[in-house]
Amino acid sequence: MINIIGIGQNRENMTLGALNALKESDVIVGYEKYIDSISDIVEGKEIIKKGMGDEVKRVEMAIEKNFEGKTVSIVSSGDPGVFGMANVFFPLISKYDNIDVKVYPGVSALNYSASLLGAPLHDFAAISLSDLLTPLAEIENKLHHALLSNLIIAIYNPISKSRKEPFRLFKKLVLEIRGEDTLIGIVNSETYPSKVKVVKIQDLDEDKINMSTTLIVGNKMTYNEGSYMITPRGYVIKYQLHPMTIDFYQKFINGETPTGPNTECEFYPCHEEGQYCDFCYCPFYPCGDSSTGGKWIKNKNIWNCKDCMWIHKKENIDCVKPHIADMIKEPKDLVKNKKELLKLRRACILKDPKHY
C-alpha cells in the first residue's frame, strides 16, 4: 500500500487517519522540512528525505519501496491534493501495474488561513502564483477572471527570493480590477504561532511575505472587524417590525411617501445633506452587514444604521426601488420576503446588470 498523506499545517489539524497511517507505515518519504515536523511519530521507521524540486524522484522511490513489499507513506504539508504530492503521484500511476494507493486529505493552507482570519471565505478560487510549471499568462488569465467575478481568492506560493514578477502582476491586477480598498488577509506560518494581519491591497508589502505566506483576497463585501476578516453570506436575522416601519411601508405601498431629499422632514438630514429619503426606513433592516457602516450596539440586540448611507444614495434607490413594489404588497412582506430582499440588496451592491 502507498499512502499519500496530508499532515495539515500543524499537529492540531493533522487528521486521525493521517496519524494512524503514518504509524502503520514502514517507510516515510517526503520533503525534509515536513518529515522533521513529524519526527516523533515516525521515529524508528525507514525515512527517505528529499529536497524541494525532487518531487518525481520522491514518488519513484516510494513506488520502488512499495514493490519491495513495504507500506510506504508519502507526506505532503496541508492537503496532498492541493498543489501537493497527489498531483505528482497520479500522473505516474499508469507506469506500473497494480499499485494500491490511498490519499489522506488534509487541512490545506487556505482552510487554515481562513480559520485564523475568522470567516473570509464565500465562493472562492485558489490560485498558485508559481510560474515554474505554469505560464505566467495562464496565471494572469485566472486571476483576471477570478477578480472580475467577485470570487474570494486564496493565493498559494505568492513569492520566492527569485520569483517576484508574478506577485507584482497579482498586486497590479487586484488594484486595477477590484480596487485599492480590497482587503488582503496575510497568514505567515514561517514561525509558530502563525502571524495574521489584514491590510488593504495598496499596503501589501512584498518584503513582508514569503513562501510560507498564504494570502486571502477579499471581495466587494468583505470587511474588517477588529482582527477579523469577514465576508457575509447574507443570513437572515430575525427581527420584529417596528410600528413606525409598518406605518411607513403602508404609506409606501399606497404611493404616499416622498422621493428624493425630503427637506420638509423635521429630522432632515438625519444622515447627511443631500440624502434621498425614498426609503426613510430601510427595507433591509437589520441587514447585519458591517461592510456598509452599520454596526451592532453591543449586548443590546439593536442594529445601528447611523453610519450607513447606502439606502439614501440615488444609485442604490434606482437599483432597488423598481423591484420592491413586487416584493412588498403589505408591510409584513418585509419579514416574509427577507431572503429575497437581501438578495436584491446583494445584487445592487455588486451592480450586477443581469440581475433584477
Added chain:
Amino acid sequence: MINIIGIGQNRENMTLGALNALKESDVIVGYEKYIDSISDIVEGKEIIKKGMGDEVKRVEMAIEKNFEGKTVSIVSSGDPGVFGMANVFFPLISKYDNIDVKVYPGVSALNYSASLLGAPLHDFAAISLSDLLTPLAEIENKLHHALLSNLIIAIYNPISKSRKEPFRLFKKLVLEIRGEDTLIGIVNSETYPSKVKVVKIQDLDEDKINMSTTLIVGNKMTYNEGSYMITPRGYVIKYQLHPMTIDFYQKFINGETPTGPNTECEFYPCHEEGQYCDFCYCPFYPCGDSSTGGKWIKNKNIWNCKDCMWIHKKENIDCVKPHIADMIKEPKDLVKNKKELLKLRRACILKDPKHY
C-alpha cells in the same frame, strides 16, 4: 470559549484538534445529522440540536451558553469556513463584547472528494449552487468566469428537491463554454463509503445527484485513468535523449528538417495520413501527459506516443515552432530547458493568445 469545529467528512479525516476540543466542551451545538455522527465523542454533554435553516439561532444559543460560563462547541461538517458555521458566526460577533472564539479548520468536501478521485485539482474555484442567499445571476457570473479561465471547479450544494434550476444552468454553461468532453467527478457521500464516478458533462444526470454530492469539473487537461480523474501539473520527467533524437535536432537547428507531411519518409505515415512531420521527434518527449493519448508501457519506463497526434497537427506546430528555435540552440537544450518547453506546450494546448 466558543469553538467552531469542522468535523471533516468522516471520522478518519477529523482532526486531532477537533477531537480534543469536542472532548473538552460542556455544550455541543449543531445540525442534528452532524451531532449524531459524533454521538460517541459527545456522550453525556449538553447537546443542542437544531434543524437545517436554523443557523443564526444555533449561533445565538451557543453565545448564550457561553455567557453562562460554559465551553461551547458549534459543529460543522467539513470545514466550518467553507459554506459552514464560521460564516454564520463571525458576522454576529460584533453584537457582543469579549467573545473568545477559536475556529478548528477541517477537511472540506472538495478536499475529500479530490482524495477519492485521485488528483483532479490544479488552480480551482469552489462555488455553491445554492441560490437561497445568493442571486442566481451572481452564481452564473462566477461559473462563467471560472469556466472561461480553465480553473477546476468544485461544486457545493449542486441540487436539492426544490432547487433544480441552478444545476441546469450550470450544466448548460459547462457544455457551452468548456465543451461536451469536460470530465465531471461525482462524489456522493449519502452512504458510506462514498460513491465515486467520473463522467462526461453530457452524461451528468440530475437524478443521480443530491445535496450529499460534490462535483469536480475538470479543465482542458484533465483526463480519466481507470477510476481516477487526473489533472497534470506538468512536472518534468527526467529522461536520457535518444541518439536519433539528438541527430534529428542537430538537423533541425541547421534548418535541414522537412516541413509538412514528409511523404518521402519510409515510415510515413507513422501516425496517420496527412500528418505534419516538422517534429519527427517530439520536443516534449516524454511529456508523461496521458490526456493527449500517450501512455506508459507498463513497468518498462517507456513513454509510448503512438496514439498521440498532437505534435503532428498543423495548428500545434504553428503555435510551437516559432519559439522552439529560441529554446533549442543545441540538442541538449531539450533536457536543460524542459520546464520552459512544457510550459510552451501547455500554453499551446490552452490556445492562450497572450502567451508566446
